[in-house]
Ligand code: ADP
């Protein structure tokens with residue numbers, strides 16, 4: 297069997313990972329920060345848990361579960377030894393649906409328990425011990441030790457005041473000792489109550505199940521109140537101790553005063569108040585007062601009770617039950633029982649088990665804050681969405697390894713926004729890459745097609761030109777057919793020009809690079825341009841190293857094509873300016889004109905073969921596709937910026953070619 301003593305306490309609460317929706321409610325509700333978020337999952341840290349069950353109560357997804365021990369109890373019931381059920385005094389608050397408690401006792405016997413005892417008698421005995429301590433004005437102030445979650449809390453998080461825990465056994469342990477005295481040491485004991493923490497409280501008790509588990513056992517065995525023969529609890533019967541499980545119950549049982557002026561005892565019910573009160577107790581702020589602390593605002597609100605119960609109805613049930621009990625109680629017998637068992641030892645010792653974490657360095661905390669974009673105090677929204685009260689507490693938990701940055705809602709929202717923008721950008725560049733790909737494919741197809749056509753047309757065109765020229769030579773000057781022949785020759789020449797362009801275009805599928813002084817090269821390209829006088833040509837350069845590796849023939853063609861286009865775009869004159877610059881790896885050539893500009897709706901089409909806006913006979917629409925092909929063959933880039941709208945400022949176009957130097961090749 298597993299050891300359950302204070303030195304090796306069993307894990308009480310677990311997370312069902314597939315149910316956890318990571319809402320951080322459990323982080324917020326855990327009074328000792330025993331839940332860490334790791335890889336986006338909430339995990340209970342066994343060593344830090346005090347078994348208060350707050351997380352079990354608040355988890356709407358039922359992702360927090362406590363250790364189930366029904367099987368162990370079934371094994372005990374099947375075993376050779378007699379088994380006693382010890383029922384916590386809070387049972388009337390849970391089993392409201394069974395109005396006669398004797399039927400409830402009968403149902404437990406039906407499960408196979410040999411004895412059914414009431415822990416309220418243990419509470420009576422424990423109350424006597426407390427009366428003694430609280431009544432003795434010379435005794436040091438103490439913290440009640442009947443709630444195991446409070447005991448673990450002090451042992452783990454206030455180890456220096458473990459000595460202040462009342463050295464008195466809990467009603468469960470007291471009753472266990474009474475039962476063993478009565479039935480002998482071979483008896484097996486099962487405590488049935490509202491508490492998860494009890495499952496790890498004492499090695500003296502064989503098993504602990506909750507009321508919820510008891511209900512499950514009834515259901516599994518088909519035990520319903522209807523057919524049950526009512527029987528009473530086995531003696532000794534409890535008295536006033538039945539009031540123990542409501543907050544202030546201990547005081548009422550002991551008849552000790554808690555008045556504000558002359559009070560001996562401070563009451564703290566509920567995990568947050570307990571946390572505060574124990575701290576103040578340790579700081580010595582409570583003076584000589586004792587502290588009665590119950591983690592659940594009374595055991596009647598324990599995590600082992602049904603979830604839907606109402607506090608004040610439960611409280612009333614306990615009150616009704618106890619007053620009826622006291623009315624029916626055989627007081628003489630009770631006194632006799634008390635006398636009989638008062639010789640037992642009801643003491644309990646506790647040990648400090650420090651589980652406090654060393655405070656992380658300010659450096660680490662600041663790092664965590666900065667990562668969440670909380671560099672300055674105004675960024676500390678303290679919204680609590682992460683489960684921690686302040687951003688600083690969250691940062692400390694991150695530095696302690698208990699929390700993650702992503703738990704911060706504002707940070708996560710901002711990261712999402714950034715991700716969306718980044719996606720937007722990559723989407724855009726994907727779009728333009730796709731467009732470029734489509735363009736290249738189109739050009740490749742065009743290339744093949746034009747190579748075929750050009751090849752087939754070139755020879756017949758040569759024949760037409762040659763024969764029309766021969767005929768022209770032979771015809772007398774005044775012959776009327778001359779003008780027709782001249783037209784044939786002119787048009788045939790035009791066809792040859794187009795075919796020449798197509799051939800050029802098709803041939804550009806490989807480059808032969810040679811080391812070139814780009815400064816001289818670009819200058820030379822300008823020299824070959826025929827331009828009217830009203831066009832001014834300007835050449836600027838700002839190069840550190842003019843050397844680049846280019847295919848001279850092809851690059852010359854590309855540059856002159858761009859320059860020709862620029863000139864043609866300035867029918868009324870203007871300025872063609874060419875600019876050369878460089879960086880370590882690239883040469884940049886910018887060809888700008890102050891011409892008409894390219895209309896936005898044409899921008900997409902200018903690199904498409906045969907697209908031209910020039911009048912018939914002037915343009916072939918093959919210049920820019922050729923340039924594009926050549927630049928791509930050099931693994932370069934070509935960009936165009938243009939304005940065709942006078943209302944938006946000066947019109948004109950700039951083509952930029954960015955070429956890698958290719959020096960390393
Ligand atoms: P073409 O010059 O034979 O028309 P191109 O492929 O060289 O064919 O150019 C395609 C079209 O792009 C031109 O008809 C013109 O509309 C536009 N274009 C090219 N360069 C310029 C420029 N510098 N300014 C204005 N439009 C231009």
Ligand code: MG
Nearest residue numbers: 857861919920
């Ligand atoms: Mg052109």
